[in-house]
Amino acid sequence: MKQTGLPARRTAHHLLMEITGAGRLMHELIAGGALTQLANEDRARAQRLATEALRGLDRADRMLKPYLKKTPPDHVMNALRLGVIELCSGEAAHGVVNAYVEIVGRNKRTQAMKGLTNAVLRKIADEGQAGWEKRAVPLTPGWLRQPLVAAWGRAAVAGMEAAHFAGAPLDLTAKTDPDAVAKATGGTVLPTGSVRLMAQGQVSALPGYETGDWWVQDAAAAIPVKVLGDVTGLKVLDLCAAPGGKALQLAAGGADVTAVDMSARRMARVSENLARVGLTAQTHVSDAFAFETTGFDAVLLDAPCSATGTIRRHPDLPYAKDGSEFGALIAQQEVMIDHALGLLKPGGRLVFCTCSLLPDEGEVQVEEALARHPDLRVDRDALNIPGIAPEWLTEEGGLRLRPDYWPDLGGMDGFYLAVLTKPPSAFH
Ligand SMILES: C[S@@+](CC[C@H](N)C(=O)[O-])C[C@H]1O[C@@H](n2cnc3c(N)ncnc32)[C@H](O)[C@@H]1O
Secondary structure (H helix, E strand, C coil): CCHHHHHHHHHHHHHHHHHHHHCCCHHHHHHCCCCCCCCHHHHHHHHHHHHHHHHCHHHHHHHHHHHCCCCCCHHHHHHHHHHHHHHCCCCCHHHHHHHHHHHHHCCCCCHHHHHHHHHHHHHHHHHHHHHHHCCCCCCCCHHHHHHHHHHHCHHHHHHHHHHHHHCCCEEEEECCCHHHHHHHHCCEECCCCCEEECCCCCHHHCCCCCCCCEEECCCCCCHHHHCCCCCCCCEEEECCCCCCHHHHHHHHCCCEEEEEECCHHHHHHHHHHHHHHCCCCEEEECCHHHCCCCCEEEEEEECCCCCHHHCCCCCCHHHHCCCCCHHHHHHHHHHHHHHHHHHEEEEEEEEEEECCCCHHHCHHHHHHHHHHCCCCEECCHHHCCCCCCHHHECCCCCEEECCCCCCCCCCCCCEEEEEEECCCCCCC
8 A cells, every 4th residue: 555545544443433433333334424535446455454353453452452552542543553564574674664654643642642643653664574474374353252152162263263263255046047157257056056266356347247247145045945945936034134145146036036135225235236147036124023924935034143154254343242132133033033923834945044153043942942843843854955064063953154154165154053843733
């Protein structure tokens, strides 16, 4: 980044301050206009810089520690973190140090720490990339690391942290033909049928975007629809549908799709996505609990959750959140499952899924649903689809997907899913 990169750096610093200090998520800040004052090129730069700083935050802090007698105020700490990220990715030291000294100096309360910022960043510049690379993979913040270790063990969590640090490749779901999409985009077809591109670029510039041949969807997120098998002609309700990746899959499979989401803004994206790929669905902006049409052959419930399975792409999450909101989400998932079951016709199937790494939002929800409804059946056979490893199947009959799976292929999002079959003589 050139010396002229100050606006992008100041915005990256602002993003870090809001995420680590005010608990705001990156996508909320961007939707709220955090990047609008920047030129196009600087927008991408600011977002990339903040994302890289969050991904490497624990390592940056460990690199800074020997040079700090005590932790400075957040304004300074975040400037130092961004400085570390830039210096250790090979940016010219002079420009980086000057920029962050200026950012620290512009704040009256931290003005006096310009000298410290200058001195520390010069030492980091001396360590350079070699100093960065010799440090361990960044650890997940303790509030989340603890339950993950309890659920999956230390080795698995280390694998997840390596995946979070590596970030995510770009996965596409083909409307009809994965091989043709792979050929056109230079990607490869994964064992579960998604197309993976290792090189990142502008999505809308990829072949097939304009013609709607595919949509962006993580390989793990594409699996919940696949376990429904052939959906041709089935009446399927997508109860929490936005931005619509799964609704598009269902429509592409020939289902008669009803898509519900309580967010009008996010539902507009479902409509845009449907239009781009030339598919149709009935869309309703509604709270799932207020939607009472019954008689569906299948309901897909991609329930609101902690989203801890998406940290590869959203490294802001462990720093913006502290787990305090998760209890309410877990309680809501339970009642949503029961509401969704009530909308199925007798014998209908519910796919329950969450992009979470926490068993309370997956395995435990299904165990408890089976206990609440003794006639409910879990359909293990449905999970027998291409690309699923037997060790991903869980005791209660669901499927656990984790970021540390497929390490040689580039990982996958964390996800949980299970197929529940309502008995022919229905309960409510
Ligand atoms: C995990 S996202 C769904 C992703 C979507 N299924 C896809 O594949 O693109 C969860 C969605 O649930 C919606 N949501 C949250 N609470 C809801 C409620 N009570 N009723 C309906 N939608 C809700 C959110 O607006 C959000 O779009």
